[in-house]
Amino acid sequence: MLLQLVAEFDLQRDVVPWLAARGWAVALDTSEKSSALYIVNVERNGKIIYTWKGNQRSTHIGLYDLQTKENEHLYTFEKDLRIISCSINSERTLLAVSFRQYTEEERVTHLLQSVSKYLALLIEIHPINNVKVLKAVDSCVRVQFLYPVEDRNSSTESHLLLVSEDKYIEQFDIHVAEEEHRVVIQNSGQLPRARVADDLIWAQWDMTEQRLFYIVPKESRSILRCVQFYPDENFNSTLESQLDISVNDKRVKLVNFGYNDCEDRDVPPKSLNLQVFTNKAGGLCVCCSLPSDIPGEISYSIYFLHKGFSKTFTASLERPETPQLKEVAFLNLDYYVAAYLPGQFLHLLNIQHPDLLCYSLFLTGEDARIDMLPNCSIQSPLVSTVLDCCIGRLYAMSISDSALLKFLQNSKRDSERLAALHCALLCVRSTTDLEMKIIWWISENLSTCHSFDPIQEFIIASLYCRMCPETNNLDKLLPYTSLLDWTGVIPGVACATDIISLPVLEMQNSKGFWEKLDSNLESVKYAEPHLHYHNNVLRREWRNLSEETEERRATAYLRNIFENAKKVLSHLDAWDSEERLVPLFQEEDYQQQLLMGLLNLVHRIMKEVWKIHQLHSCIFCFDERGSEAEFRVFHIMSRILEAANGMCMPLPPGFHSLHLGLGVRCLPLHTLLHYIDNGVLHLTETCVRKLLKDLDDNEKNEKLKFSIVTRLPEVTLDALGLKARQFWDHPVNANFRARKYVKLLLEKLGNRQCSRPVPERHPVCVEFLPLNYLTNVLAEIESQGVHLYEKQDHINVRFVEEAALKHTMMLLGLRYS
Numbered sequence: 121m122l123l124q125l126v127a128e129f130d131l132q133r134d135v136v137p138w139l140a141a142r143g144w145a146v147a148l149d150t151s152e153k154s155s156a157l158y159i160v161n162v163e164r165n166g167k168i169i170y171t172w173k174g175n176q177r178s179t180h181i182g183l184y185d186l187q188t189k190e191n192e193h194l195y196t197f198e199k200d201l202r203i204i205s206c207s208i209n210s211e212r213t214l215l216a217v218s219f220r221q222y223t224e225e226e227r228v229t230h231l232l233q234s235v236s237k238y239l240a241l242l243i244e245i246h247p248i249n250n251v252k253v254l255k256a257v258d259s260c261v262r263v264q265f266l267y268p269v270e271d272r273n274s275s276t277e278s279h280l281l282l283v284s285e286d287k288y289i290e291q292f293d294i295h296v297a298e299e300e301h302r303v304v305i306q307n308s309g310q311l312p313r314a315r316v317a318d319d320l321i322w323a324q325w326d327m328t329e330q331r332l333f334y335i336v337p338k339e340s341r342s343i344l345r346c347v348q349f350y351p352d353e354n355f356n357s358t359l360e361s362q363l364d365i366s367v368n369d370k371r372v373k374l375v376n377f378g379y380n381d382c383e384d385r386d387v388p389p390k391s392l393n394l395q396v397f398t399n400k401a402g403g404l405c406v407c408c409s410l411p412s413d414i415p416g417e418i419s420y421s422i423y424f425l426h427k428g429f430s431k432t433f434t435a436s437l438e439r440p441e442t443p444q445l446k447e448v449a450f451l452n453l454d455y456y457v458a459a460y461l462p463g464q465f466l467h468l469l470n471i472q473h474p475d476l477l478c479y480s481l482f483l484t485g486e487d488a489r490i491d492m493l494p495n496c497s498i499q500s501p502l503v504s505t506v507l508d509c510c511i512g513r514l515y516a517m518s519i520s521d522s523a524l525l526k527f528l529q530n531s532k533r534d535s536e537r538l539a540a541l542h543c544a545l546l547c548v549r550s551t552t553d554l555e556m557k558i559i560w561w562i563s564e565n566l567s568t569c570h571s572f573d574p575i576q577e578f579i580i581a582s583l584y585c586r587m588c589p590e591t592n593n594l595d596k597l598l599p600y601t602s603l604l605d606w607t608g609v610i611p612g613v614a615c616a617t618d619i620i621s622l623p624v625l626e627m628q629n630s631k632g633f634w635e636k637l638d639s640n641l642e643s644v645k646y647a648e649p650h651l652h653y654h655n656n657v658l659r660r661e662w663r664n665l666s667e668e669t670e671e672r673r674a675t676a677y678l679r680n681i682f683e684n685a686k687k688v689l690s691h692l693d694a695w696d697s698e699e700r701l702v703p704l705f706q707e708e709d710y711q712q713q714l715l716m717g718l719l720n721l722v723h724r725i726m727k728e729v730w731k732i733h734q735l736h737s738c739i740f741c742f743d744e745r746g747s748e749a750e751f752r753v754f755h756i757m758s759r760i761l762e763a764a765n766g767m768c769m770p771l772p773p774g775f776h777s778l779h780l781g782l783g784v785r786c787l788p789l790h791t792l793l794h795y796i797d798n799g800v801l802h803l804t805e806t807c808v809r810k811l812l813k814d815l816d817d818n819e820k821n822e823k824l825k826f827s828i829v830t831r832l833p834e835v836t837l838d839a840l841g842l843k844a845r846q847f848w849d850h851p852v853n854a855n856f857r858a859r860k861y862v863k864l865l866l867e868k869l870g871n872r873q874c875s876r877p878v879p880e881r882h883p884v885c886v887e888f889l890p891l892n893y894l895t896n897v898l899a900e901i902e903s904q905g906v907h908l909y910e911k912q913d914h915i916n917v918r919f920v921e922e923a924a925l926k927h928t929m930m931l932l933g934l935r936y937s
Contacts, residue, residue, distance in 0.1 A: 122466065122483060122527065123451075123458070124520035125492045128505075129168055131157055131512035134184055138191045139172065144180065146172045159379050159512050160206040162501050164267040164327045168514065169194075171203040181206055181217065194245060204238070205262035205378030209278040213246035213296060213303040216254070216263035216280055218378075240282060242294070246303040254292065254311075259285040262377040264325055266291075268351040279353060281316070281325075281332070285372050289317040289332065291355070316347055316355065321367050324375035324396050328502055329633065331358075333396045335367065342367055344396075344406065344623075348634070358634060361425055361623035365408060367392050376501050379509050395500070397452040401595070402426060402636025403471040404623070405457055407450040420448045420459050424474045426640040428622045431474065434614040437464050438484065449493075451517065452500045455546065462493060467613075468519075468543065473600050478572075479546075481539040482610045487527060519543065521554050529561060534571040535609070541574065542601070545581040555582070559728040563752075566759050575763035576602045579721050596643045602767065719772040722760060726772075729756050742815050746785030754782040758800060776802035784811060789824060796831055803832055862920055 127133070135157065139146060146157050157172040166186035173179055179197040184190070194208065194215055201219045208215050218240040236256035240263055244250045255261050266279040280292040293312040296303050305311075316332065317323070321342075323334040332347040346359040373392050394408045409420035416437050423430040451458040459467040466488035470479035497510040506515045521544070528540040544558060562574045580599055588595040609615075622641050630638060733749035746754070757779045764771050780801050783792050795801040808828060815821040 121490055122468075122481075122487060122520055122523045123490050124518050124523070125490065125506065125515040127492075127513050128186060128516050129184060129514040131159065131170060134189070135170060135172075135182065135191060144172070145175055157512065159507065159509065159514070160203055161264075161378055162327070162507065162514065163208065163265075164330070165210060167208065169206045169208065170512070171206070173200065179203065179219075181215070183208065195243060195248065204260060205264070207263050207265040207280070208245075209265045209280075210267050210269075211246075211275060211278070211303075213244070214265070214278055214294065214305075215243040215245045216265060217241050217243065218255075218261045218263050220260070242280070242292075242305070244302070244304055249302055249304060250308065252305060252308050252311075254280075254282060255284070257284070257286075261285070262374060264327075264377055266330060266349050267327070268330060268349060268353060277353065279349075283323060283372075283374060283377055287318065287320050287372055288315065289320065289323065289334070290315050317345070320372060321369060322373045322375075322392055322394060323377070324394075325377050326396075326398070327376060329398065331398075335363070335365075335394075337367060338362075340366055348627075356627065358627050358630075359623050359625055362621050363406060363423060364430075364618075364620065365392075365394070376499070379499065379501075379507060393447045395450045397450070397457055397471075397500075398633060399452075399454045399471055399503070400633070400636075401455070401472055402633060402638075402640045404637055405471055407457060407459070409448040409450075409459075418448065418461065418464075422457060422459075422469055422474070423620060424471070425620070425623050426637055426644070427474060428620060428641075428644045429475070430618050430620050431469075432616045432618070433459070433467065433610075434616075435461075435465060435467075436612045437461075449498050450500065451498075451506055452503050453517065453519065454503050456519075456543075460488075460490070460493070462490070464488070466490070468539075470542075470546070472595065476601060476603070477535070477610065477615070478538045478601055478603055479542055480610065481536070481543055482613060483527075484612075525554065525557055525561075528558070533611075534569055537565075537569060537574075538572055538577065538603075541577055542581050545578070546585050546600075555724065556728050559725050560732055562725075563729050563732055563756050566756065572603055573759075573763050573766065575725070575760055576767055578725070579763065579767070579769065582721055593639055593643075596639075719770070722764070722772055722775070725760065726757075726775075729753055742781075742784055742811055744785065746782060750782055751786045754779070754786050757782065761800065774806070777804045777807040780804060780807045781810075784824075789827065793827055793831070796828075803828065808832065 136146065157170065159168060159170050160181070161169040163169070168184040168186065169181065170184065171179060171181050174196075176198075177200040179199065179201040181194045181196075181203065183192045183194050185192070195217070197219075201221065203217065203219045205218045206216065218238065220238055221235065222237060237258045238255070238260055239253065240255035240261045242252040242254050254263070262283045264281045264283070266281065268279075276296055278294045278296065280294060281289060282292060283289050291314050293314075295306040297306050298304075317334050317336075319336050320334040321337055323332065325332060330349040332349070333344065334347075335342045335344050337343075342363045342365045344359070344361045344363050345357060347355050348358045349355040369391050371391070373394070375395055392408070393410065394406065397403075397405045397407065404425040406423035406425060407420070408423070409418070412419050412434070417434055418437060419432060419434045421430055421432040449460045449462075451460060453468070455472060456468045456470055459465075459469070464484070466483045468481040468483075473479050492513075492515065493506065493508060497508065499507050499509065500517075501507055504517050506517045507513070508515070524540055524544050528537060528544065531537045531540060541558065544554060558578065562578060565574065580602055584595070584598050584600045587598065622644060625634065625638055625641070627634060730753070733753050735749060735753060757775070761771070761775075761779065763769075780803065783795060783801050784807075787795065792801070796803060811828060812825055815825065817825075
């Protein structure tokens with residue numbers, strides 16, 4: 121099961137034994153088909169309010185504290201009532217209750233037309249004392265205390281919201297005073313009140329952030345509004361957004377204003393099923409569903425208000441005759457919104473990046489099953505929390521690492537693999553163990569992912585996950601996938617995307633969530649997708665830096681780049697405390713130093729790959745052929761190089777040396793040279809020097825060495841020339857370097873002519889006229905200051921002359937002295 125549920129509260133486990141120990145037996149409720157013990161409310165501070173009925177037809181209210189794991193009896197009504205809503209203030213001195221006194225049938229039977237059907241009371245409970253009637257009406261009302269400051273222990277003022285089915289919400293201001301060790305309500309005859317909202321058809325209470333969302337109809341559309349309540353006990357309207365939702369309900373639909381397991385019993389079958397979810401990154405979503413008129417289909421829409429578009433999904437049901445089908449339940453997982461239909465599907469949608477379906481994970485069958493949530497009488501009152509109203513259980517909800525990894529391993533479709541990979545790295549926040557298992561999966565499935573490069577996606581998603589929480593607004597610039605045009609299709613699900621109006625914020629100098637939401641909206645208006653990172657920018661800069669001349673290397677800009685690179689390189693030894701496993705060399709690779717940033721991730725991949733294939737920390741020995749495990753590692757490193765080149769991403773110093781070393785051990789010569797010629801393998805000084813020095817000069821090795829030397833790029837050849845004699849003092853090497861020197865000198869000469877005779881360069885004249893003429897020409901060029909090897913005095917005309925004589929004598933089979 122992908123969603124992992126842990127029961128934080130269970131009526132049967134946490135309350136029933138406590139009641140039994142105090143002799144409060146729970147009577148069966150025979151008047152209605154519902155439980156006599158049920159949850160009424162969950163407050164912001166983790167207090168759960170519940171109610172039960174005693175044997176004497178009394179109705180009790182109790183409280184459970186999630187932190188202390190203790191129960192407390194709050195109040196008893198000496199009559200049989202149906203509690204609708206209940207709330208306690210943060211000081212636990214006042215209790216607000218709304219309940220139904222009689223059913224309509226009871227009113228007619230007992231001639232109670234003059235008695236109000238519903239009551240809302242305010243009760244002093246510290247200690248139990250006075251009771252004040254807030255409302256006595258025939259329409260249902262609900263109550264909710266404000267919690268403007270968490271864990272406030274003492275205050276002389278409380279604020280209470282009262283929500284009426286007559287489509288209005290008002291706030292009561294309640295002043296209290298302590299008299300003779302009792303907390304009593306002051307001026308209880310007429311409590312000050314203020315109208316918060318009118319003409320609403322739907323409302324939702326966000327207890328964590330103390331926000332009220334509500335909808336008012338306007339012609340064929342609906343207007344979503346939000347009221348924010350502040351710690352200074354003020355409130356104001358903060359948001360207005362047009363929704364293309366037509367609501368024909370005559371009854372007000374309320375969310376998170378009490379949890380009565382029979383509250384929806386009389387709701388029409390096509391009533392509005394809508395919830396608003398926010399997250400800490402400034403995401404604002406409206407989730408809505410209405411039963412479809414087409415049998416076997418169900419539709420639901422997610423309005424991503426912070427992005428300016430909505431997505432409507434229409435799913436074909438596998439078993440449309442399932443009796444438990446009622447409506448889609450929406451769950452808040454912070455970075456994800458889940459649409460859940462028991463027995464049918466579980467759909468996870470990323471809130472921050474809903475535009476690409478590579479973040480949409482749609483599960484069916486056994487993968488979508490959640491044993492603890494067999495029906496749809498569930499709500500998500502808090503982030504990553506779900507409440508089952510039927511059985512009275514509150515669960516902490518999270519995405520299971522093990523289930524997600526198992527789904528990733530068993531998936532056959534690229535779309536499912538991609539969604540699971542991103543979900544694991546972005547949502548689960550990549551624990552070390554999970555990251556290791558993902559790398560193992562990548563190493564085993566490089567050739568099975570056809571639509572995307574798993575190495576690229578791992579690097580990009582991991583970088584995004586690590587950096588965005590630390591830096592504000594970085595998520596608007598960093599890439600979150602390499603597949604910017606991914607148009608994956610969910611089998612059996614139709615998806616329609618519509619552009620919607622951006623919400624209007626009605627506040628200035630906002631902080632917290634509202635500041636981040638405002639930033640998201642500004643980004644949609646002016647930045648996306650124009651300011652979003654694309655590696656073409658980095659690729660152009662990389663190319664410019666690679667073409668820098670010696671003169672331009674002294675600029676302040678380049679000096680800053682090198683200084684930053686040195687700082688990064690200085691931390692390479694601190695990657696982990698264990699012995700360095702992968703033999704990446706600490707070499708001066710200036711090209712890599714210019715663009716250093718993702719070394720950590722590549723090192724992590726290499727480290728796990730080394731562990732998987734059980735390679736030793738030092739495998740740089742060229743006199744043996746590579747093992748099968750080394751060949752697999754070589755293949756993985758080739759894919760890492762391909763991924764890095766595709767993203768224009770730097771690699772750790774020593775990566776190319778290690779890659780080349782494995783290539784020499786694992787590949788036949790013609791394949792090795794083919795890889796070098798096509799840029800897959802890079803010739804580095806570290807590896808070339810070791811290869812030339814360690815291998816003896818048998819015929820096979822001479823062929824390998826000469827093939828490597830002739831392929832050295834100009835810059836690398838110059839750097840090697842200074843030390844070439846030290847690690848390969850061989851006529852073949854000297855002959856090649858001499859030829860190279862002559863070629864470069866003649867190219868520098870161009871059309872210039874020798875203008876004066878050249879003196880002899882050594883006392884013994886060589887009687888070989890072609891060679892004499894060549895050395896005279898080269899000496900003339902050197903005398904004009906055209907010298908390519910100022911720092912390598914041993915490479916000059918004399919060196920060329922000796923190399924030519926040695927080569928000639930060798931061809932003639934003579935000995936040179």
